[in-house]
Amino acid sequence: MIPSILPTYNRAPLSFVKGEGVWLQTGDGRRFLDLGAGIAVNALGHANPDLVDALTTQANALWHVSNLYQIPAQQKLADALVESTFADSCFFTNSGTEAMELAVKMARKYWHDRGQPERSRILTFEGAFHGRSSAAIAAVGTEKMTKGFGPLLGGFTQLGWGDHDGLRAAMAQPDVGAVLIEPVQGEGGIRPVPDQCLKGLRDICDETGTLLIFDEVQCGMGRTGKLFAHEWAGVTPDIMMVAKGIGGGFPLGAVLATEAAAAPMTAGTHGSTYGGNPLACAVGAKVMEIVSDEGFLEGVRARAGRLRQGLEGLVATHPQAFESVRGAGLMLGLKCKAAAGEVVQAGYAEEVLTVPAADNVVRLLPPLNITEAEIDEALSRLDRAAARIGSDAG
Numbered sequence: 001m002i003p004s005i006l007p008t009y010n011r012a013p014l015s016f017v018k019g020e021g022v023w024l025q026t027g028d029g030r031r032f033l034d035l036g037a038g039i040a041v042n043a044l045g046h047a048n049p050d051l052v053d054a055l056t057t058q059a060n061a062l063w064h065v066s067n068l069y070q071i072p073a074q075q076k077l078a079d080a081l082v083e084s085t086f087a088d089s090c091f092f093t094n095s096g097t098e099a100m101e102l103a104v105k106m107a108r109k110y111w112h113d114r115g116q117p118e119r120s121r122i123l124t125f126e127g128a129f130h131g132r133s134s135a136a137i138a139a140v141g142t143e144k145m146t147k148g149f150g151p152l153l154g155g156f157t158q159l160g161w162g163d164h165d166g167l168r169a170a171m172a173q174p175d176v177g178a179v180l181i182e183p184v185q186g187e188g189g190i191r192p193v194p195d196q197c198l199k200g201l202r203d204i205c206d207e208t209g210t211l212l213i214f215d216e217v218q219c220g221m222g223r224t225g226k227l228f229a230h231e232w233a234g235v236t237p238d239i240m241m242v243a244k245g246i247g248g249g250f251p252l253g254a255v256l257a258t259e260a261a262a263a264p265m266t267a268g269t270h271g272s273t274y275g276g277n278p279l280a281c282a283v284g285a286k287v288m289e290i291v292s293d294e295g296f297l298e299g300v301r302a303r304a305g306r307l308r309q310g311l312e313g314l315v316a317t318h319p320q321a322f323e324s325v326r327g328a329g330l331m332l333g334l335k336c337k338a339a340a341g342e343v344v345q346a347g348y349a350e351e352v353l354t355v356p357a358a359d360n361v362v363r364l365l366p367p368l369n370i371t372e373a374e375i376d377e378a379l380s381r382l383d384r385a386a387a388r389i390g391s392d393a394g
């Protein structure tokens with residue numbers, strides 16, 4: 001008999017009743033150190049007092065009004081995002097996938113309104129992940145994502161990772177209107193795009209007038225030690241998708257865009273009942289206030305250095321388990337020699353939570369405000385977990 005929850009997830013036999021900072025507690029009182037943070041969502045940890053305060057203050061005043069009306073918390077968050085980024089305008093969604101949907105529509109509408117609707121094709125990259133909607137799975141195009149869900153939305157071409165010749169050839173096609181890329185691939189196995197490649201991509205897009213779309217759903221909001229990951233390369237996109245960390249655990253996403261890219265999205269061309277809801281935006285505005293502070297980001301970079309150094313040590317100590325460390329800031333991946341799933345399981349036994357990714361990588365995406373002592377504790381738990389790999393204790 002089918003379970004009452006549609007069985008689309010392979011869930012661990014773990015359930016948590018309380019969270020505080022980087023810690024999650026089970027009903028029987030076990031305390032797990034959470035290096036997954038809801039897959040890069042709980043950017044400021046569990047039950048962060050500032051976010052609880054922002055949420056409860058808003059909850060006591062007003063939960064929901066439609067986008068038929070002005071929403072001050074939404075305006076505050078939009079102003080903060082515009083002030084701190086390349087963007088001139090924002091649209092709020094409830095998730096990364098919804099941000100993906102709008103990014104695709106925005107790119108197509110841009111070319112439609114310029115009298116070149118044939119430039120509807122969007123180039124994407126091997127290993128990418130942009131969500132699970134019909135557009136998002138078609139964009140990625142892998143059999144794993146798309147099998148059984150045809151006919152797929154057309155207008156996407158996937159390019160090989162690092163295939164510069166393929167990119168040049170594809171960009172020469174007259175129907176290409178946009179390129180979509182994660183500056184650091186998350187689900188694909190924590191693969192940062194080298195700065196010079198992002199710069200090169202910006203240059204080719206400028207030469208051809210092609211829109212550049214960054215998916216910063218996982219790598220954005222301070223995760224790499226800058227507010228947005230593309231800042232490391234010194235380039236900006238035309239459109240950017242954001243979600244996960246922006247709501248600190250409350251469902252929230254956004255599309256940010258330049259005026260040129262955003263202008264064709266006039267009244268009636270897009271909408272959402274819940275997107276930009278007062279509760280989500282009150283929390284989002286507080287997250288933004290904390291995370292966009294340069295002192296906070298400096299702290300993220302320092303903590304990231306400590307974690308990375310410790311992980312390099314683990315790779316040296318446990319060559320049977322790990323091969324290398326990769327990533328940026330507090331978006332780190334342990335490329336495993338053992339099966340990544342086995343490493344995650346060994347972590348459960350040592351009460352430390354990590355997240356598997358493609359390419360046999362285990363992801364570490366802790367809350368950005370994890371302390372130095374908690375990083376050291378995480379490293380000892382990972383050390384003990386790694387010792388289980390290939391031993392009888394595993």
Ligand SMILES: Cc1ncc(COP(=O)(O)O)c(C=O)c1O
Nearest residue numbers: 095096097129130131186217218
């Ligand atoms: C880079 C990226 N884009 C889009 C998404 C989809 O976001 P959501 O699950 O909020 O719909 C994800 C989710 O993991 C992601 O990592």
